[in-house]
Amino acid sequence: MKSGNPVNPEISRHNGQMGRTPLNSPQAVRVVVQQLLDAAGVAAPITPSLFRRIVTTRRLREELGGGDPAWIGRHVRMIEAELVSETSARYAVGGLPNQVADSMRSLWLMALEAARGEFAAAQADAAASVASATAERDNASALVDMLRAELDDWQKRAREQDVCIGQQREELAQVQRRLAEETDEARRVEAALDQAARASDEARRRHDEELTAVRERYAGLSKQLFATTDELRQSRAATQAAVQPGTRAVRHRLAQASEQYQKVLGAGTETNASAPPTPPTGRQNPAAR
Numbered sequence: 264m265k266s267g268n269p270v271n272p273e274i275s276r277h278n279g280q281m282g283r284t285p286l287n288s289p290q291a292v293r294v295v296v297q298q299l300l301d302a303a304g305v306a307a308p309i310t311p312s313l314f315r316r317i318v319t320t321r322r323l324r325e326e327l328g329g330g331d332p333a334w335i336g337r338h339v340r341m342i343e344a345e346l347v348s349e350t351s352a353r354y355a356v357g358g359l360p361n362q363v364a365d366s367m368r369s370l371w372l373m374a375l376e377a378a379r380g381e382f383a384a385a386q387a388d389a390a391a392s393v394a395s396a397t398a399e400r401d402n403a404s405a406l407v408d409m410l411r412a413e414l415d416d417w418q419k420r421a422r423e424q425d426v427c428i429g430q431q432r433e434e435l436a437q438v439q440r441r442l443a444e445e446t447d448e449a450r451r452v453e454a455a456l457d458q459a460a461r462a463s464d465e466a467r468r469r470h471d472e473e474l475t476a477v478r479e480r481y482a483g484l485s486k487q488l489f490a491t492t493d494e495l496r497q498s499r500a501a502t503q504a505a506v507q508p509g510t511r512a513v514r515h516r517l518a519q520a521s522e523q524y525q526k527v528l529g530a531g532t533e534t535n536a537s538a539p540p541t542p543p544t545g546r547q548n549p550a551a552r
């Protein structure tokens with residue numbers, strides 16, 4: 264609460280000699296104290312030890328958001344005295360002497376305090392169990408998150424591998440198609456090679472046959488040529504033998520004619536040297552041509 268709330272003059276006197284306005288009002292302190300008791304599950308009767316264990320000046324100041332600790336402490340003690348006094352008046356035992364009633368009330372409060380202590384211990388154990396279970400749950404959740412993340416990673420890798428496998432399958436299919444096409448082409452080439460080989464064998468066979476025929480024909484012609492050459496040689500030898508006497512006679516007559524020609528030529532030269540010169544005429548001497 265803010266300082267604008269009304270202030271009790273009695274509380275102002277306890278607040279200091281200057282009478283300054285407190286940060287929180289007594290009603291705000293009472294409300295927060297009741298909230299702390301309700302949050303702890305405390306109902307009547309309220310003992311001093313129980314009240315002091317639940318309501319402290321530090322906790323109350325934290326809930327109020329600040330304030331004077333001494334002023335808050337005084338109000339806490341006043342509220343404690345009121346609550347304990349109300350509890351004592353509410354649970355008073357009638358018809359008994361005051362000393363016996365006070366003893367019975369003290370024993371009952373002690374038993375109640377012990378039961379509350381056991382309950383608090385059990386509650387603390389339960390809170391510890393809950394905290395342990397919460398920690399185990401958090402650890403399990405963290406493990407599940409880690410496993411889920413790892414599973415996501417594996418699934419991502421599996422999807423990537425599926426994509427890679429799909430691509431490799433497509434590439435394999437393309438390679439298989441190219442291999443089939445090249446296999447067909449190789450078969451066609453082999454068929455063409457076989458056909459070419461058969462054609463080559465047939466051509467070689469025809470060539471061999473033609474060569475054999477040519478060789479046979481050449482052998483016949485060679486024999487015929489040899490025979491003809493031999494006949495010509497023999498004919499020539501016979502002709503030479505036949506014309507040889509005539510040739511010797513012709514050569515003898517040719518030698519005689521040459522000798523006579525030389526004699527005639529010598530005689531003509533001497534005659535021309537002794538004869539007077541002949542005057543030139545209009546026609547040239549045929550001998551001078």
